[in-house]
Amino acid sequence: MITITAYSIILTIFVYLFALLVAKKFPSPFTTPVFLSTSIIIFVLVVNHISYEEYQPAKTIMTYLLGPATVALAVPLYKNRHILFKNFLPALVGVFTGTLFTIITAILLGKLFKLSNLILTSLSIKSTTIPVASEISKIIGGDQLLVAAFVMITGMFGAMFGLKILNGIKVSNPFSRGLSLGTISHGIGTSEAVKEGELQGAVSGVAMGISAIITSIIVPLLIPWLIK
Structure with missing residues (x-):
């Protein structure tokens, strides 16, 4: 098991570095590092008959290390604090508005396609980072695996297409771009915002945190009313 864990960590690091190089040389939504590296890692694990349960210890270690990395977002946040305070309201x-809209539209679209209440409940928290979404799902009765899948898909979609959509609708203000990505596509979207600019990354990090707080408050109140 230790050998598989070490192999998985090394594999993940090198595949992600490779994905960064590919994204730099061939920029495209489908070469977005998170999407490309995830696809390659899944393929390698399947070919080598390594199950998710065997990969999970490596995932746990790397997730733990995200804590110090997340704290690093405080640096651009501090540098741009005056802009953030000025535009706080x-x-x-x-x-x-964005958080409420994404929750309600997710549930309404799910109802339109006649999805089960379990799926609707799990889908409602798709725009919140996984640690927060997992805790909310325990309160509202969602499925942990579905929640994780929906959160990952939402984050990847935001990272792959978020900036391009903003370009398409002529949103050029750095503050607005960062706010949009952080609100809708949590940490994965924030990673793309950081690459675009320091201000975008700082704003996206704040939006991600505030969105998580808002979601944890309003979803338990809205779910019984929206899902009947």
């Missing part, structure tokens, strides 16, 4: 309104 409109940003708060934007995050609240």
Whole structure:
């Protein structure tokens, strides 16, 4: 097991570095590092008959190390604190509106396709980072595996297409771009915002955190009313 864990960690690191090089040389939504590296790792694990349960200890170690990496977001946040304070109220309104909208639309679209209540419940928290979404799912009765899948898919979609969609609708303000990515596509979207600019990354990190707080408060209140 130790050998598989070490192999999985090394594999993940090298595949991600490879994906960064590919994304730099061939920029495309489908060469976005998170999407490309995830696809390659899944393929390698399947070919080598390594199950998710065997890969999970490596995932746990790397997830733990994300803590110090997340703290690093405080640096651009501190540097851009004056801009954040100046725009705090409109940003708060934007995050609240975006968070509420993504929850309600997810449930309404799910109902349109006649999805089960379990799927609807799990889908409602798709735009929140996994640690927060996992805790909320325990309260509202969601499925942990479905929640993790929906959160990952949402984050990847945001990372792959978020900036391109913003370009398409002519959203050029760095503050607005960061706010959008952080609100809708949590940490994975924030990683793309950081690459675009320091301000975008700082705003996206704040939006991700505020969105998580708002979701944890309103979803338990809305679910009984929206899912009947």
